[in-house]
Amino acid sequence: MGAGGAKHKTAKTVIRAGYGIFYDRFALANTLAAARYTGVVQQQYVFSNPDTFPNPPALLSSGVDRSSQAIQEVDAHFRAPALMQAATTLERQLPRNSTIAITYTNSHSTHVLRSEDINAPLPGTYSVSNPNSGVYPYGSSGQSIS
Numbered sequence: 001m002g003a004g005g006a007k008h009k010t011a012k013t014v015i016r017a018g019y020g021i022f023y024d025r026f027a028l029a030n031t032l033a034a035a036r037y038t039g040v041v042q043q044q045y046v047f048s049n050p051d052t053f054p055n056p057p058a059l060l061s062s063g064v065d066r067s068s069q070a071i072q073e074v075d076a077h078f079r080a081p082a083l084m085q086a087a088t089t090l091e092r093q094l095p096r097n098s099t100i101a102i103t104y105t106n107s108h109s110t111h112v113l114r115s116e117d118i119n120a121p122l123p124g125t126y127s128v129s130n131p132n133s134g135v136y137p138y139g140s141s142g143q144s145i146s
């Protein structure tokens with residue numbers, strides 16, 4: 001190469017990519033709630049259509065169903081929720097100090113936490129026009145198991 005040297009060209013196109021797995025912790029509040037609402041340590045009752053507002057009925061009154069308490073449990077097969085994210089970008093420098101970028105981003109989650117009423121009426125057995133309808137697999141409609 002001569003004294004003038006070769007012209008150094010800078011890259012005009014860049015490809016960037018990344019991937020990550022992110023785990024969520026099972027909150028201490030969830031563990032404490034499961035330990036608290038066992039039906040023995042602390043009891044929680046669900047009243048459907050209460051007519052005693054603002055004074056709640058006594059738990060031993062005839063209008064309270066002792067079996068309608070809400071119990072919280074943690075699944076024995078619990079796994080920590082995971083979020084997997086991937087991203088790829090193609091970036092190109094254009095004239096007049098401008099740049100264009102095309103990006104593809106993908107996210108996928110597994111073992112997402114949820115709370116489910118396992119005593120909901122079976123599909124097709126409940127009618128909004130008749131609140132007493134419905135077949136509840138674990139007892140009466142006042143009982144809440146989640």
